[in-house]
Amino acid sequence: MAIVLDALSWAMLVGGALFVLIGGIGALRMPDFFTRMHASSLTDSLGPMLVLGGLALQSGWSLETVKVLAILLFLLITGPTATYALGHAASVAGLKGGTREYRASDPREPRA
Amino acid sequence: MxxxxxxxxxxxxxxxxxxxxxxxxxxxxxxxxxxxxxxxxxxxxxxxxxxxxxxxxxxxxxxxxxxxxxxxxxxxxxxxxxxxxxxxxxxxxxxxxxxxxxxxxxxxxxxxxxxxxxxxxxVAPWYLEQTPELIDIPNVVTAVLGSFRGYDTLGEVYVVLTAGIGVLFLLSAGRPGLLPHRREPRIESSLKSHLIPHVVGRVLIPFIVLFGLYVQFHGEYGPGGGFQAGAIIAAGIILFALLEGEGAALKVLPPRVLVGLAIGGALLYLLVGVACMLLGGNFLDYSVLAADPVTGQQIGIILIELGVGLAVTGTLLSIFHAFAAREQ
Amino acid sequence: MYIVASLAIVMTMCLALTRALLGPTVYDRVLAVNMFGTKTVLLLAVVAFLNGRTDFLDLALAYALINFIGVLAVLVFFQSSRERAAGKPGEQR
Known part of the structure; x- marks a missing residue:
């Protein structure tokens, strides 16, 4: 049983690390802001789920498990909210997706 | 590695x-x-x-x-x-x-x-050896900051307070009073119209304040203490101000209360030191605060950490409101 | 295994930092900072287990709670600067 749990937690850790990395590559390589956000936001939920889940399995039932799960809970609540808020702000400001090149009308820097 | x-x-x-x-x-x-x-x-x-x-x-x-x-x-x-x-x-x-x-x-x-x-x-080996004996708390850093080097920490608290006063003076230049008075904010910039961040943020505030209190009173056992707790609680209240508008936050904690917190916290630290002197010890020598010197040390550290936390919360929030007041 | 995970997270942090440096829009930078924050929480948790200092998980918890405030502050900043631009037309800032 312990070996199964161990193997499962290692698999989750490595899988989570893989997703985190994929998200990073996507955020760097995707052509425009909304696709970049798409890449990073989805993996920002799945990556922590797997990585922190793996850590929770490693720590057994203890205070650490509770803390790891609390971290996971807060990340899962705040991450999508931050993504939503950012995407909303960008679309209200008139940023358009789907173009490879930025047009002159796109707000490059804040128009404050 | x-x-x-x-x-x-x-x-x-x-x-x-x-x-x-x-x-x-x-x-x-x-x-x-x-x-x-x-x-x-x-x-x-x-x-x-x-x-x-x-x-x-x-x-x-x-x-x-x-x-x-x-x-x-x-x-x-x-x-x-x-x-x-x-x-x-x-x-x-x-x-x-x-x-x-x-x-x-x-x-x-x-x-x-x-x-x-x-x-x-x-001096580090001495601190490590003497902390279990003299103060009996697991986190040596808190023991060093609170008790062994209490003078330094007192100085830091007053540096924070002085910095806060300086920022308030600078930002209130050309205005009638030092404190941002109660006023009707002209631009009520808040996230009330954004439903999702608003709801999620409101759910989060109690947890942030709770975590701040945990850091404040758990500082003897784990990482943390007054400075960290003060900043975390201030962050929670700033989140409230962002969500509900600055006016709502000022209604909950008016500027006078914030300045009172800052000064009261710093004074609490100082008064603990004076109380030690009155009870026959040295300045900030907490051993005399209780019959048992170890308990006295622990009481002293908890009190001064509370003072530090109050001072930091008050100062940070005063600075935040001073910036927001200037914006209008 | 902790090492593999932490290496992947550090690599991702580099990628996010590159995105923050490249821009090109301001929203990309905010996105990169947000990503960087999440990766910091993960790295803190993994390194806490790697070093066996699991009592330091409080730090990751602090970031998980507080990081959000930065993004919201940016939003309020955008919103108020737009309101100001709308309220005072003709003034370019």
Missing amino acids: IVVFSLFLLSLLVVTAIAIVRSENLFSAVMLSGIFSLLMALNFFILDAADVALTEAAVGAGVSTVLLLGALALTPTEERRRKRERKVAATLVTVTMIFLAISYASFDQPRIGDPDAPVHRH
Whole structure:
């Protein structure tokens, strides 16, 4: 049983690390802001789920498990909210997706 | 392995710092300084300095971004371009000289974690040995900050208070009073119209304040203490101000209460010291506060940490409101 | 295994930092900072287990709670600067 749990937690850790990395590559390589956000936001939920889940399995039932799960809970609540808020702000400001090149009308820097 | 990590993160820190200096758009400089603070906290953490890392986390993640953005709202976002002749040669020579001098000096440095390094042989062993005996709390850092080096921490609290007073003076220039008076905010910028962030933020505030209280009163056992707790609680209340508008936050905690918290916290620390003197001990020698010296030390540390927490919360929030008041 | 995970997270942090440096829009930078924050929480948690200092998980918890405030502050900043631009037309800042 312990070996199964161990193997499962290692698999989750490595899988989570893989997703985190994929998200990073996507955020760097995707052509425009909304696709970049798409890449990073989805993996920002799945990556922590797997990585922190793996850590929770490693720590057994203890205070650490509770803390790891609390971290996971807060990340899962705040991450999508931050993504939503950012995407909303960008679309209200008139940023358009789907173009490879930025047009002159796109707000490059804040128009404050 | 950890040393490799640490070096790598340090070099990222250098890249970020250069980018901050070179960026002409102040907004991107603020964003990069957020990354700088995250990297700094990671470096502290990898060096096992959890208390310092928690301070960096508490101040850097929430409060400093908010304050920098508040300052940015008062200024143009682009750095003014100055026409200056580029003195490339002189710059290169200066930087190279400083680099060589620092590299030369670093040869005399002990290795990281070397137990024979001078800092580890001076007073540190004494602190480590005496803390269980004299104060009996697991976190030696709290013992050192609160009791052994209580004078230094008292000084730091007054530095925070003085800095707060200075910022209030600067930002209230050309206004009738020092404190931002109760007023009708003209631009009520809040996130009330954004339903999802509003709901999620409101759910989060109690947890942030609870975590702040945990850090405040758990500082004897784990990383944390008054400074960190003060910054975390201030961050929670700033979140409330962002969600509900600044006026709502001022209704809950008016400026006078905030200044009272700042001054009251600093005075609480000082009065604990004076009480020790009145009870026949030295200034800030908490052993006389209870019949048992160890209990006295613990009571003293809890009281002064409370003072530090109140002072930091009050000061940070006063600064935040001063920036917001200036914006209008 | 902790090492593999932490290496991947550090690599991702580099990628996010590159995105923050490249821009090109201001929203990309905010996105990069947000990503960087999440990766910091993960790295803190993994390194805490790697070093066996699990009592330091408080730090990751602090970031998980507080990081969000920065993004919201940016939003309020955008919103108020737009309101100001709308309220005072003709004034370019």
